[in-house]
Amino acid sequence: MEAVFGKPGTSGNVNSLAFTPSFYKWLGRSAGSSNRIEIPNDAEVGEALRIASAHMVLAEATRIEAIRRRNATVFRVIRRGDNIAQWPFIAFLPLNTLGVEAMASGAFDGLCPDPSWIVEAGEAPLAIYVWLVYAPGRMVDGLRLLQALEEIGGGVSLFSRAVNPVSARIQESIGFLPATQFYPDAPSWALVIHPQQSIAPSRPRRPKIKVTIARTIEDVMRVFAVRSATYMSEQFATYEEEYDGNDFCATQLLGTIDGDPAGCARIRYFGDFAKLERLAVRREYRQTRLMFELVRACIDHCREKGFSKLYAHSRADLVPAWSRFGARLIEGKAPFWFADVEYREMYMDVEPTKDAIRFGADPMVLIRPEGVWNRPGPFEQLPKGGVANRAALIDLHARRLRRPDQMPRDAWDAR
Structure with a gap:
């Protein structure tokens, strides 16, 4: 095993985080403990997650594996005997610039983190997100693991989330504060603790996101440019597949970031439902909230037109993302493929707006x-x-x- 940490309070030149006196008081109860904090092997990680999943909601296994492929050192355990069920452990995300921006802008999702948000093994993080703490029955074990992150990160800020009111009270008592005090657009659930005698790390400038309906041929060409840079360049769609003859009988939405064409979506209308499709965001803008703004704009537009049922083909790996908007898989429908990509059929029920366009309108x-x-x-x-x-x-x-x-x-x- 590697990365064995010393006793509390012996972190050398590591910057200290602004933990409260209560944190160190409780931590003192573990003084003299001989149980080491170590990086577990793959089998131990799998078993620890299996045990924890019976007590809390975890990210999907494929997402966890993607994070570990990017950085295999994001788990730590307190090795206590041979029974893994007795091992407290912590999982964390060492954030890079993209990760900090995702947190500060409100786009961060702990259940569906993007591997591009974290540094690779051996790189210094700009901040750390406490992804999971499992320490049943012994709060002091969880505190020891938090202090280990202080050393791992060199004293960079820690972001966290309270999973219940008890967790919220504990984190508040040891020094965590609402992240919105420092980053107004951060998720409402996010907590943060900064280094002592420091100000919050400067927040990257918030990009200006705008979603509009493409009304001119110039805007339509901007939409086409985004789709060429995504579907054709990344998924190798042919021209005939991508430009299918439906673009001029649909509503095109254009998303821009600081004025640059960055994303798009298309809506087509069929009797009693509308179909959301051709949702795309350029690679360099996928750490922003543009995708969510595009989907929300599509939904709102359909509600204004009086539709109550929406339909979409979701790429199989993006089903969780669509689910966040209330979309559900259509029962009994098997996955299907086109352009060598697997898709699932999804739908959502929405409420038309109060002033929805209907027959008989002005x-x-x-x-x-x-x-x-x-x-x-x-x-x-x-x-x-x-x-x-x-x-x-x-x-x-x-x-x-x-x-x-x-x-x-x-x-x-x-x-």
């Missing part, structure tokens, strides 16, 4: 631009009196059918 509302039915359209923004001389020009040049009672009598003679 005729002037129905001719307003798509998606902005709550604002006066071009026909309602004319100067008082209308366009000068337009009525006279229409009378002079427009060709109109005459009513039957105005037509010559012989015009109806069928002979």
Whole structure:
């Protein structure tokens, strides 16, 4: 085994975190313990997770494995005898710049972390997220494991989450604070503790995310550029597969970050349901909230149009992400493949908005631009009196059918 840590309080030159006196008081109860904190092997990690899963919700096994492929040192155990069920352990995510930005911007999800958020083994993290602590019956074991993270990270800030009210009270009592005090856009559940006598690490500048309906040919071309950079470049879709003839009978949504085309989505409409499709975010922007903003914009747009049922083809590995919006797998439907990618059919029930567009709506509302039915359209923004001389020009040049009672009598003679 490797990475054996010394007794509490012997971390050398490591920066100290702003733990409270209560933390060190409780930690003192473990002074003299001979149980070492070590990196477990693969079999021990698997067994420890199996045991913990009976008591708490964990990330999916495939997600945990992806994290461990990126950095196999993210687990620590207190080895106590031969029974793994008696071993307290901790899992953590050593965050890089992308990980800190995801936390600060609110995009961070501990149940579905992106491996690109963490540093590789041997690299220094900018912060650490406490992914999982399992220490049944002995709070002091959990505190020892937290102090180990202080040494592992060299004193960088720790982010955490309280899984229940008891956990919240314990973390507050040892020095954790709501992360929103330092990062206003951080998840509401996030807690953080910073190094002593320091300010919070500077928050990366928040990118300006905007989602709009593509109304001009320039915006449609921006959408196509995003899809070429994702589906064609990364999933090797052919041109005919990607540009399938449906783009000009659909609503296209364009997502930009600081003005740069970064993502897109498409909506098509079928009778009593709408289909969400062609959702894409460029690789360099996948650590932002753009995907969530795009999906939310699609859902809201469909609700405004009066739809109550939405349908989507989810890539198999993205089913958990769609589930966060309330989407569910269609029961009895097997996975299916196209373009050599596995997909699942999903649906969601939504409530149309109070002012949803319906038959019988105000005729002037129905001719307003798509998606902005709550604002006066071009026909309602004319100067008082209308366009000068337009009525006279229409009378002079427009060709109109005459009513039957105005037509010559012989015009109806069928002979």
